Amino acid sequence: MDVPLPHLDRPFDYLVPExxxxxxxxxxxVKVRFAGQLVDGWLLERAESSEHPKLAYLEKVVSPVxxxxxxxxxxARAVADRYAGSLADVLRLAVPPRHARxxxxxxAADAPPSADADADADADADARVGxxxxxxxxGWRDYPAGPALLRALTxxxxxxxxxxxxxxxxxxxxxxxxxxxxxxxxxxxxxVVADARDLDRLDAALTAVLGxxxxxxxxxxxxxxxxxxxxxxxxxxxxxxVVGTRAAMFAPVRRLGLVAxxxxxxxxxxxxxxxxxHARDVLLTRAQLGDVAALVGGYARTAEAQLxxxxxxxxxxxxxxxxxxARTPAMAPTGDDPQLARDPGAASARLPSLAxxxxxxxxxxxxxxLVQVPRRGYVPSVACADCRAPARCPHCAGPLALPxxxxxxxxxxxGRVAAAYACPECGGRRLRASVTGAxxxxxxxxxxxxxxxxxxxxxxxxxxxxxxxxGLVIATPGAEPVAEGGYGAVLLLDSWALLxxxxxxxxxxxxxxxxxxxxxxxxxxxxxxxxVVADxALAPVQALLRWDSxxxxxxxxxxxxxxGFPPAVRMASVTGVAEAVADLLAGARLPGDAExxxxxxxxxxxxxxxxxxxxxRAAAMAEALHAAAGQRSARKAADPVRLQVDPLTLF
Numbered sequence: 001m002d003v004p005l006p007h008l009d010r011p012f013d014y015l016v017p018e019x020x021x022x023x024x025x026x027x028x029x030v031k032v033r034f035a036g037q038l039v040d041g042w043l044l045e046r047a048e049s050s051e052h053p054k055l056a057y058l059e060k061v062v063s064p065v066x067x068x069x070x071x072x073x074x075x076a077r078a079v080a081d082r083y084a085g086s087l088a089d090v091l092r093l094a095v096p097p098r099h100a101r102x103x104x105x106x107x108a109a110d111a112p113p114s115a116d117a118d119a120d121a122d123a124d125a126d127a128r129v130g131x132x133x134x135x136x137x138x139g140w141r142d143y144p145a146g147p148a149l150l151r152a153l154t155x156x157x158x159x160x161x162x163x164x165x166x167x168x169x170x171x172x173x174x175x176x177x178x179x180x181x182x183x184x185x186x187x188x189x190x191x192v193v194a195d196a197r198d199l200d201r202l203d204a205a206l207t208a209v210l211g212x213x214x215x216x217x218x219x220x221x222x223x224x225x226x227x228x229x230x231x232x233x234x235x236x237x238x239x240x241x242v243v244g245t246r247a248a249m250f251a252p253v254r255r256l257g258l259v260a261x262x263x264x265x266x267x268x269x270x271x272x273x274x275x276x277x278h279a280r281d282v283l284l285t286r287a288q289l290g291d292v293a294a295l296v297g298g299y300a301r302t303a304e305a306q307l308x309x310x311x312x313x314x315x316x317x318x319x320x321x322x323x324x325x326a327r328t329p330a331m332a333p334t335g336d337d338p339q340l341a342r343d344p345g346a347a348s349a350r351l352p353s354l355a356x357x358x359x360x361x362x363x364x365x366x367x368x369x370l371v372q373v374p375r376r377g378y379v380p381s382v383a384c385a386d387c388r389a390p391a392r393c394p395h396c397a398g399p400l401a402l403p404x405x406x407x408x409x410x411x412x413x414x415g416r417v418a419a420a421y422a423c424p425e426c427g428g429r430r431l432r433a434s435v436t437g438a439x440x441x442x443x444x445x446x447x448x449x450x451x452x453x454x455x456x457x458x459x460x461x462x463x464x465x466x467x468x469x470x471g472l473v474i475a476t477p478g479a480e481p482v483a484e485g486g487y488g489a490v491l492l493l494d495s496w497a498l499l500x501x502x503x504x505x506x507x508x509x510x511x512x513x514x515x516x517x518x519x520x521x522x523x524x525x526x527x528x529x530x531x532v533v534a535d536x537a538l539a540p541v542q543a544l545l546r547w548d549s550x551x552x553x554x555x556x557x558x559x560x561x562x563x564g565f566p567p568a569v570r571m572a573s574v575t576g577v578a579e580a581v582a583d584l585l586a587g588a589r590l591p592g593d594a595e596x597x598x599x600x601x602x603x604x605x606x607x608x609x610x611x612x613x614x615x616x617r618a619a620a621m622a623e624a625l626h627a628a629a630g631q632r633s634a635r636k637a638a639d640p641v642r643l644q645v646d647p648l649t650l651f
Contacts, residue, residue: 085275187257367488
């Protein structure tokens with residue numbers, strides 16, 4: 001039943017009246033009586049008998065279209081168990097709300113799916129394999145394991161790969177190649193990207209490779225009618241391929257052969273509604289349950305993707321170092337010793353002389369320049385105004401924060417006030433927390449380079465592309481447009497703003513943002529240059545300079561193993577008022593090796609406790625927390641508690 005109460009997270013038996021026998025098929029939406037009310041539900045299975053002696057009758061079949069496929073139902077149950085959530089919450093994410101007009105338009109031309117229809121669709125897919133030419137692996141030849149990956153997809157093998165893309169790589173074309181290879185083998189594919197701009201690129205690439213009408217895009221941004229129409233098109237078997245944002249991670253594709261995700265480190269892949277599943281983990285669970293291929297790709301590699309490689313679940317697909325050097329733009333930091341010797345002010349200047357001259361030379365060569373600037377309000381912590389070193393609490397080493405522009409710094413972890421703060425690096429006493437936004441940067445650089453067109457790409461407007469002539473493009477992270485022919489220079493400003501965030505993933509996120517921007521530059525042999533305003537000795541900067549995110553991911557994962565942080569372990573957060581959190585944890589039968597950490601302050605009047613277990617005990621932890629939440633729900637406890645397994649932010 002579609003009731004978000006943990007203690008009701010189980011199937012219920014009902015009798016099917018004779019009048020509804022034909023329409024009451026597994027997967028349809030129904031309405032049933034429960035506790036005197038008419039509630040929505042899903043018909044999961046038909047059975048001849050029940051253990052319960054007295055049953056109520058099914059009230060109504062909302063629609064005869066079985067929109068919930070058995071494969072998605074199994075997946076939803078597995079996701080709910082993994083994230084200590086309820087099946088009803090996951091199904092609400094998996095199946096879009098019904099739109100009667102769109103449903104009528106689709107089912108008027110196509111019969112509703114059934115077991116016989118599924119078998120017919122499988123036969124049609126087998127017939128389509130014959131006569132289809134083998135996919136050209138030319139675009140994957142820069143990666144030694146690339147052609148073998150395409151062959152495995154064509155042969156229907158469950159190949160699992162973690163792909164590190166080269167600079168300048170058209171990732172959408174490579175994903176289109178992988179999907180085409182899967183379709184050539186008579187199977188379907190689901191590909192998930194972070195945002196609408198990436199979806200547009202992938203949509204165009206698939207249309208060019210597969211042809212029009214061979215795939216659908218599934219995203220909540222398209223509106224209820226278009227989204228439901230696309231969902232039904234996939235469910236009825238009209239298409240073999242579904243691409244979209246995280247709304248597509250549960251897409252019902254028949255004979256699924258490949259699940260893929262691009263840029264899995266983007267926080268847009270995390271669902272903000274309970275039980276907060278991450279698209280990467282949903283797709284990997286789907287690959288495991290269905291024994292299908294999986295592709296995790298990006299310019300940068302996350303610690304979670306590195307764990308897949310180190311455990312042997314997936315193989316890495318990377319280019320040889322000679323190819324990497326040939327494709328990478330010339331990169332330079334501004335904070336290493338040689339640069340500081342030539343420009344002592346580079347340690348604190350926002351635009352050091354190296355960045356200035358790099359931009360000037362590119363503009364003189366009639367090439368565009370990209371300037372990446374973190375948006376205002378992006379940084380929840382503060383740093384020294386003189387040397388940009390992160391401001392840490394002298395008592396617990398936690399991140400300091402400024403309650404206001406003239407406020408006294410206080411620790412975000414222990415809450416102590418650091419009135420007499422002095423920077424341990426330079427002795428400075430001034431702190432800064434503001435970030436110069438993209439618009440102000442555009443004004444400053446416009447005055448510095450008169451006559452040069454200046455464009456901004458960010459919150460107000462995100463540009464998809466810009467012309468290849470001389471021009472300045474000021475973009476916030478994630479909104480960098482593609483330049484025709486590539487950028488002549490890429491300037492990564494305010495790097496301290498990304499590196500000093502009070503976040504476990506600060507270094508990983510900074511590298512991901514930098515590599516996404518640097519990948520848009522021309523190769524060094526064609527005049528492309530990247531300048532990062534940061535100390536060259538920092539590990540994320542070193543990984544950027546060498547274009548070696550695999551090294552950084554392995555280093556990051558090793559450090560997290562040593563410290564006991566995800567993904568080396570599994571963690572869950574319990575957030576609510578102190579009494580409610582204590583009540584839930586007291587009733588949870590956690591594994592014996594579980595550690596309970598905290599409390600740490602959360603929202604106003606609330607606190608957060610963390611539960612940490614080895615990865616082998618993750619299922620037991622999730623089950624215990626869900627059962628404890630069910631007990632509180634059955635008692636009708638007043639204060640709600642938010643459960644979140646593997647939260648993106650720990651502090």
